[in-house]
Amino acid sequence: MNSELAYLGLSRPRRFLFKTKHFFSTLPRKFANFFKNIPAKTIPFLKKLAKPFVTLYDAFVYGDWKTRLSFLFMGFGMIAHKQVLKGLLYLLFEIIFILFFAFWGWKYISKFGTLGTVVQQEVMDPQTGISHVIEGDNSTLILLYGTICIIALIGAAYTWYSSIKQCYNLQQVYNVDGKIRNFKEDFKSLADRQYYKTLMSIPVFGLVAFTIIPLIFMIFVAFTNWEKATMPPANLFTWVGFANFDALLGGGGLAENATFAYTFSDALVWTLVWAVFATFTNYFIGMLVAILINKKGVRCKKLWRTALVTTIAVPQFVSLMLISQMYSKEGIFNGILAFFGTGPLEYTKNALWAKIFVILINIWVGVPYTVLSCTGILMNIPGDLYESAKIDGASPFRMYTNITLPYMMFVMGPSLISSFVGNINNFNVIFLLTGGAPVNINKFFAGDTDLLVTWLYNLTVSEQNYKYAAVIGIIVFVIVAFFSLIFYSRSKAVKNEEDFQ
Amino acid sequence: MKKVKLLGLAAVALTAAAGAVSCGGSRADLIVWAPQEHQALYQQFIEDFKKANPEYAEMNIQLGVSSEADAYGNVSKSPQDAADVYTFANDQLYNLINIGALSEIGGTYKTDVETKNSEGIVNAAKQGDKLYAFPISSDNGYFLYLNKSIVTEYNESSTFFDVLDQCAAKDKNFGVTMGDSWYGYGFFSGFGAKYEVEYNEDGTEKSIKTDYNGEKGLKTAEFLNDVAGHEAFQYLDGGASKETSVILNNFIQGSLPTEEDLEKNPDAKPIPSRVNELGAFIGGTWLYDAVASDANWGKENTVCTYLPLMEKGNADTRMRSFIGGKMIGVNGYAQNKDLAYDFAAFISNYDAQMARFEELGMGPSNLEALAQPEVEDNVALQGLAAQVDKAGDAQINVPSTFWNALQNFGVYVGFNEGYGTRTTEELQNALNTLVSSMTTLK
Numbered sequence: 001m002n003s004e005l006a007y008l009g010l011s012r013p014r015r016f017l018f019k020t021k022h023f024f025s026t027l028p029r030k031f032a033n034f035f036k037n038i039p040a041k042t043i044p045f046l047k048k049l050a051k052p053f054v055t056l057y058d059a060f061v062y063g064d065w066k067t068r069l070s071f072l073f074m075g076f077g078m079i080a081h082k083q084v085l086k087g088l089l090y091l092l093f094e095i096i097f098i099l100f101f102a103f104w105g106w107k108y109i110s111k112f113g114t115l116g117t118v119v120q121q122e123v124m125d126p127q128t129g130i131s132h133v134i135e136g137d138n139s140t141l142i143l144l145y146g147t148i149c150i151i152a153l154i155g156a157a158y159t160w161y162s163s164i165k166q167c168y169n170l171q172q173v174y175n176v177d178g179k180i181r182n183f184k185e186d187f188k189s190l191a192d193r194q195y196y197k198t199l200m201s202i203p204v205f206g207l208v209a210f211t212i213i214p215l216i217f218m219i220f221v222a223f224t225n226w227e228k229a230t231m232p233p234a235n236l237f238t239w240v241g242f243a244n245f246d247a248l249l250g251g252g253g254l255a256e257n258a259t260f261a262y263t264f265s266d267a268l269v270w271t272l273v274w275a276v277f278a279t280f281t282n283y284f285i286g287m288l289v290a291i292l293i294n295k296k297g298v299r300c301k302k303l304w305r306t307a308l309v310t311t312i313a314v315p316q317f318v319s320l321m322l323i324s325q326m327y328s329k330e331g332i333f334n335g336i337l338a339f340f341g342t343g344p345l346e347y348t349k350n351a352l353w354a355k356i357f358v359i360l361i362n363i364w365v366g367v368p369y370t371v372l373s374c375t376g377i378l379m380n381i382p383g384d385l386y387e388s389a390k391i392d393g394a395s396p397f398r399m400y401t402n403i404t405l406p407y408m409m410f411v412m413g414p415s416l417i418s419s420f421v422g423n424i425n426n427f428n429v430i431f432l433l434t435g436g437a438p439v440n441i442n443k444f445f446a447g448d449t450d451l452l453v454t455w456l457y458n459l460t461v462s463e464q465n466y467k468y469a470a471v472i473g474i475i476v477f478v479i480v481a482f483f484s485l486i487f488y489s490r491s492k493a494v495k496n497e498e499d500f501q
Numbered sequence: 502m503k504k505v506k507l508l509g510l511a512a513v514a515l516t517a518a519a520g521a522v523s524c525g526g527s528r529a530d531l532i533v534w535a536p537q538e539h540q541a542l543y544q545q546f547i548e549d550f551k552k553a554n555p556e557y558a559e560m561n562i563q564l565g566v567s568s569e570a571d572a573y574g575n576v577s578k579s580p581q582d583a584a585d586v587y588t589f590a591n592d593q594l595y596n597l598i599n600i601g602a603l604s605e606i607g608g609t610y611k612t613d614v615e616t617k618n619s620e621g622i623v624n625a626a627k628q629g630d631k632l633y634a635f636p637i638s639s640d641n642g643y644f645l646y647l648n649k650s651i652v653t654e655y656n657e658s659s660t661f662f663d664v665l666d667q668c669a670a671k672d673k674n675f676g677v678t679m680g681d682s683w684y685g686y687g688f689f690s691g692f693g694a695k696y697e698v699e700y701n702e703d704g705t706e707k708s709i710k711t712d713y714n715g716e717k718g719l720k721t722a723e724f725l726n727d728v729a730g731h732e733a734f735q736y737l738d739g740g741a742s743k744e745t746s747v748i749l750n751n752f753i754q755g756s757l758p759t760e761e762d763l764e765k766n767p768d769a770k771p772i773p774s775r776v777n778e779l780g781a782f783i784g785g786t787w788l789y790d791a792v793a794s795d796a797n798w799g800k801e802n803t804v805c806t807y808l809p810l811m812e813k814g815n816a817d818t819r820m821r822s823f824i825g826g827k828m829i830g831v832n833g834y835a836q837n838k839d840l841a842y843d844f845a846a847f848i849s850n851y852d853a854q855m856a857r858f859e860e861l862g863m864g865p866s867n868l869e870a871l872a873q874p875e876v877e878d879n880v881a882l883q884g885l886a887a888q889v890d891k892a893g894d895a896q897i898n899v900p901s902t903f904w905n906a907l908q909n910f911g912v913y914v915g916f917n918e919g920y921g922t923r924t925t926e927e928l929q930n931a932l933n934t935l936v937s938s939m940t941t942l943k
Contacts, residue, residue, distance in 0.1 A: 119703075122605060122833060129608020130838045133601065228901075229705055231577070234601030234833070259938065318766050330746055348744050349918040437743035439912040441934050445905065447743070464577065 052161050059168035070167040074160060077167025081174050085183040090163045097156050105149040112146035115139040115224065116236045138233045143224070147217050151208065222470035231464065244471045260468065263443040263455065268475075270355070271451045274430075275423040277359045278366070283416060285363055286370020287408060291400075293371070294378045305375065308368040316365060320432040323361050348437040351448035358449055362429050377411050378404070413491035420487070421480050425453045452476050529563035531840050534575070534584035536568045542860055546848045553847065557840055569827050576602045576832070585835035586845050590641065591625045591825040591896055592683070592904075594633060598704055601833040603633040610635075610846055617851070621895040622826045622866040628704055634828035635849035637857065640786045640864030640881075641825035641896070643684060644888035647804040648673075648797070651780035660810045661728055661820075668780035669733035676782030677728060678749055679915035680738025682907035684783060687820040688725060689907075690894060691811050692717045696939070698898050709900040709940045714932035722928040724811050725914045730921030735779060741908045742916045745772065752776070753784060754791030783808065783820075786864055789881035805884020807891045822888050825896035826866050906938040 010018060059067055063077075070077040075090025101109075111117070116137025124131040181189075190198050223239055230237040250261030293304045311319070327333045329346050337343030347357040381404065389399050409416075430436070431454050436447030445463050446455040452472055459469040535543040543564055551558045565584055567575045572589030573596045580602040589597065597603045606614065611632050615623055622639040626632055645664075647655055651671045652664055661675075668675045678684035696711035712718060728734055736742075737749045745751060755774035758766075776782075777797045793800045808820040829849050835841040847853065854865035855873070864882045865871055876882060913931055914920060923931075 120601060122601070124605055124607045126607065128839070128842075129606065129610045130842050131605040131607065131833075132838065133604075133833050228596070229599065231600050233581070234599065235705075259934075318768070321766050328744060328746060346918075348742060349916065435743035438917050439741065439743075439909050441909040441913045441931055444938075462574075 055165055055168070056161065059164050063168050064171055067164070067167045067171050070164055074163045075167075077170055078163075081167075081170045083170065083181075083183065083186075086186060090159075093159060097152075100152075101149070105145070105152065108142050108145040109149045109153075111137060111142045112149075113239075115142050115238050119236055120234050135233070137236060139224075139226070139230075139235075139237045140232045143220055144217060147213060147220060151213060151216075218470050218473055221466055222474055224467055226466040226470075227468075228464045240467075244467050247468070248471055248475075259442060259444045263446050264452075264472070264475075266443070266448075267446060267450055267452050267455050268479075270449070271424055271453075272479075274355075274359070274426075274451060275420055278362050278423040278426065278429075279416065279420045281359065281363050282366040282370050282419070283412075286367045287374045289367060290371045290374035290378055291404070294375060305371075308371050311368045312372070317428060317432050319365055320361070320429060323364070324433045327357060327361075348434060351438055351440070354434055354438055354449045358430065358433055361433060362426075365429065373412070373415070374408065377408055381407050414488065417484055417487045417491065421484055424451070424476065424480055424483075426451065427453050427457065430454050431457070528836070530560040530837055531562045531586065531835075531844060532565060532584045533562060533844070534565045534567035534572070534587035536588065537566050539588075539857075539861065540564060540566065542856060543848070545856075546853060549852075550844055550847045554843060557843070560837075560840060562844070572830075573597055576600070580832065581834045583832055583834075585832050585837070585841045586829060586848075587832070588637070588827055588829055589634075591622075591634075591636075591828055592899070594626065594628065594828070595704075595899075595901060597830060598628055598633055602830070604831040604833045604835065604838070604841075606632045606635070606831070606842070610842055613846065614849075617868060618866045619868060619871065621824050621893075624895050625825050625897050626828055627897070629700070634830045635845050636826055636828050636866040637849045637854055638863040639824065639826040639866035640885060641827070642822040642885050642889060642893060643678070643687065643783050643785050643808075644822065644884040645781060645806050645808050646784055646788070646792060646884075647781050647806060648779070649802045649804050655804075655806065655809075657807075658810065658814070658816070660813050661724075662731070662813075664781050664809055665728070665731045665733045669731070671780060673780035674733050674735035674778055675731075676735045676737045676749075676752065676779045676784075677915070678737045678739075678783050679725060679729065680736065680741040680747075680908060680911040681749065682904045682911065683739070683823060685907045685911045686894075686899075686903075687783075687808065687822055688811065689713060689718065689721045690821045691818050691892070692721045692724070693817070694718045694721060696900055696903065698900050700898075706901060709902065711900075711936055711939055713939065714929070714936040718932050718936075719925070719929060721811075722914065722932055723925065725911075726921060726923050726928060729915045733780075734915075734921070735782075736915045736920070737782070738908075738911065738916070741912050744916075747916070749784065750788070753779075753782065753788045786862065786881040786885055790862065793880075803880070805881050805887075807884075807887045819892045821892040821894055822885075823896040824889055824893045827863065900939060902939045902941070906935050909938075910935045 007015065007018065060071065063070075066077045066080040073091060074094040075087035078084070078087030078090065080087075116139045118136040120136035121134045122131050123134060222244055223241060224237050225240045225243070226237040229235065247260050248264050289308075292298065293301055298304075325331055327347055329344055334344040334346070337345060345353060347354045385403050386399060389403060394402070430449055430451050434447070434449045436450035436454055436458070438448050440446070440448050443450075445458045445465075450458070453476065456469050456472045456476070459465040459472070533543060533547070547562050547564065551560075551562075567584070567587060569588050569590045572587055573593040576583040576587065576597065577600050580600050583602065594603070614626070614632060614635055618636050619639055622636040623632070626634040626636050647664075651673050652667045654667065655664070661677075665675050694711070694713050694715065694717040696709060696713065698709050699707040701707045713721075729736070737747055737752055740748050750756065751772045753774060753776045755772050757771045758769035774791060774795065776792055776795050789803070789805070792798050793803050808822065810816065810819050812818040829845045831838070831841045831845050851867050851869050854863075854867045854870045857863040858865050858870065858876060862879075862881075864879070864885065865876060870876060910931055914923065914928070
């Protein structure tokens with residue numbers, strides 16, 4: 001099989017066979033290539049990593065005494081080379097940082113390894129009969145402030161490095177032509193050539209304070225035993241290594257870990273099943289309804305669209321609460337079943353029915369949104385494409401698969417991904433409809449319809465089991481990142497951006 | 502362009518300035534949390550307290566809302582910022598001590614509590630020898646409510662099935678609180694199944710032992726399965742099944758939508774009472790008013806009495822009741838401990854307990870109050886007393902793992918699909934799961 005023509009000459013099943021064979025036969029090569037590429041990819045990375053150290057080495061070895069002294073006193077080289085104000089600012093930074101660390105940071109970072117050793121105590125005053133609290137270490141604060149300190153340390157190390165680099169550069173420039181940019185010019189460049197730095201400073205600060213620090217904090221929590229029994233400030237928690245991850249996989253030999261692992265695997269599978277069904281049922285049914293309304297000859301198009309939009313106007317949780325009542329044992333649905341002499345069908349009692357109900361109800365709640373976004377795109381597809389297809393004798397199904405669907409997929413691919421990810425974390429629907437019911441005695445604070453997210457909610461809010469919640473949080477993050485990256489990089493909208501129109 | 506840049510700079514500077522501004526507020530001298538329906542009474546307590554103790558007259562005492570059942574949930578969010586004095590139901594004692602939210606009570610405060618309140622409730626306020634709360638009521642128990650016109654024959658040797666049959670004959674049901682572990686305890690201990698907790702020195706649990714999956718446990722499970730299989734069985738719980746229509750309190754007294762419900766759903770409607778469907782049910786004193794005001798039950802038909810036997814002819818197998826109560830706790834992190842202790846003692850004394858009995862119908866724990874004729878004549882409290890007399894256990898040293906584990910078991914036996922028809926093997930498996938989640942300390 002060496003030409004494309006020969007491939008095209010094959011029948012469909014044979015093409016499929018060929019493709020499969022090709023895939024497996026090239027697998028070892030792909031594997032080998034992957035490992036072959038490792039050095040080529042890692043060496044530049046390592047070089048980049050080593051660069052600061054090389055610069056520091058150079059500065060120390062080839063620098064003059066002024067530059068060398070800058071290692072100890074930040075900005076000394078600048079002061080010596082007539083950049084007095086800038087040098088003083090660096091020195092001030094150093095002093096403030098040392099003070100900050102000595103009086104505040106050290107308290108926490110020194111205990112970071114143990115997360116505290118002094119337990120809070122209560123002492124009874126026998127005379128008055130009143131007891132008083134003697135405060136001990138607070139593991140939560142040590143973990144939180146320790147994390148902030150580590151980030152501050154990294155930032156300070158970078159500032160230290162960049163000050164030395166600048167001193168060394170200054171020394172070289174000074175030696176060559178003796179012309180130095182003064183502070184005013186430096187400052188001006190912040191509003192001109194380096195304006196981006198000025199503008200980005202606040203967003204970066206926000207990102208670190210509100211995203212990165214909480215994220216690192218959460219990751220740290222997954223390696224501790226923070227839960228109800230070890231709740232600070234009355235108790236201490238401490239590092240436990242990978243024990244929580246081990247429990248997730250059923251290790252540790254405890255019965256509890258077995259239920260925890262079972263709950264996790266079951267909730268994970270259900271979460272993925274739910275996300276797939278919730279996303280694609282909504283997408284395709286919504287698209288079909290949109291096509292139906294969009295069809296020539298359908299009357300009162302505006303009316304149908306308005307009717308669907310109205311359902312969006314009702315807050316989602318109100319609809320969900322009402323629906324959950326409709327399908328309850330005394331609800332209208334079971335009333336109708338009873339009228340026909342069957343039922344009652346109680347979805348809170350049977351795991352399979354509960355799951356089917358949740359997916360069905362989600363269609364009811366979610367389809368109007370898809371219809372709305374599909375309608376706009378459908379109206380955008382050029383009509384001549386359909387006309388020429390019709391002239392060529394294409395069937396409606398053929399037109400759908402070859403014109404409508406590719407077009408829609410191209411535009412809606414990214415939004416499909418985001419709705420898939422959104423469904424993995426779809427808290428509202430599950431929590432308001434079933435609350436996780438039916439109860440499963442083999443599960444660890446979760447019912448049969450609990451998603452990973454609602455389970456996480458149970459663990460944190462009602463059980464205060466932060467250690468497992470953090471592990472689940474990390475796993476959900478990994479899953480979501482995995483799916484979004486794969487789908488996103490493979491979606492046509494990203495691969496062939498210029499294809500569109 | 503320059504203008505735009507200046508604007509950008511200004512924005513950066515503004516944001517930085519905004520971050521630097523911090524706000525502070527001063528805390529009241531004493532913050533007190535009490536349930537919504539007790540607010541007026543507590544306001545009165547505060548005024549009376551200031552009058553009785555002139556040295557505290559200038560103190561700023563603030564009142565907040567937190568129900569007794571949610572005390573742990575609200576306090577544990579941040580014990581340091583929570584109320585200094587709050588009410589809670591005794592089942593939360595262990596958890597509240599664990600987070601340092603209960604201050605040990607000693608000296609004259611302790612001797613006062615010990616001598617003036619009934620012994621069972623004082624024990625329920627203790628961990629080991631240490632007293633942690635001021636009891637205010639001892640009516641947290643359950644007994645049998647009967648509609649005399651439906652269950653006509655009831656005596657000391659009546660069993661659950663006697664009651665069920667009589668209800669079935671009149672096309673009514675028997676409401677059994679199977680999906681709530683507080684009641685679930687009564688079935689297991691009625692058959693003699695036990696648990697035992699060993700504590701560490703700091704009060705945390707060291708180990709839990711139980712024979713709930715033994716012979717007695719299996720007897721209980723089979724009994725519950727038989728009850729669930731009876732035509733007159735009505736399953737009730739505290740919300741464990743996630744179905745609002747079977748929550749005990751709503752079922753008996755109906756419920757008005759709370760402010761929270763209305764916030765979520767402005768059209769929320771009150772849930773009507775369905776006590777009319779029942780000929781008998783297991784419940785506590787707080788349900789009496791609702792039952793007595795029901796057209797079909799009424800004062801004349803409502804009987805409060807001891808619970809039935811679970812095995813015919815075996816007087817030892819009466820369903821037992823937990824006995825507990827509401828308590829006042831002083832937060833370990835309270836700033837003004839003197840004030841907090843004095844106030845807590847004040848709102849748990851004889852006068853305060855009598856005020857709660859008269860206005861809220863709470864059964865007192867104070868011995869003097871218990872001896873008052875109006876307390877002695879209270880029908881619901883009589884029912885509870887009848888039950889306690891035959892089969893009551895102080896709610897102490899309950900494993901922390903007990904509640905969730907037994908609740909799930911109850912939902913499985915009485916509610917989930919296939920209830921009432923489970924095989925011995927299925928029941929044994931469920932019991933084994935129950936025991937493994939009860940005995941594993943997390």
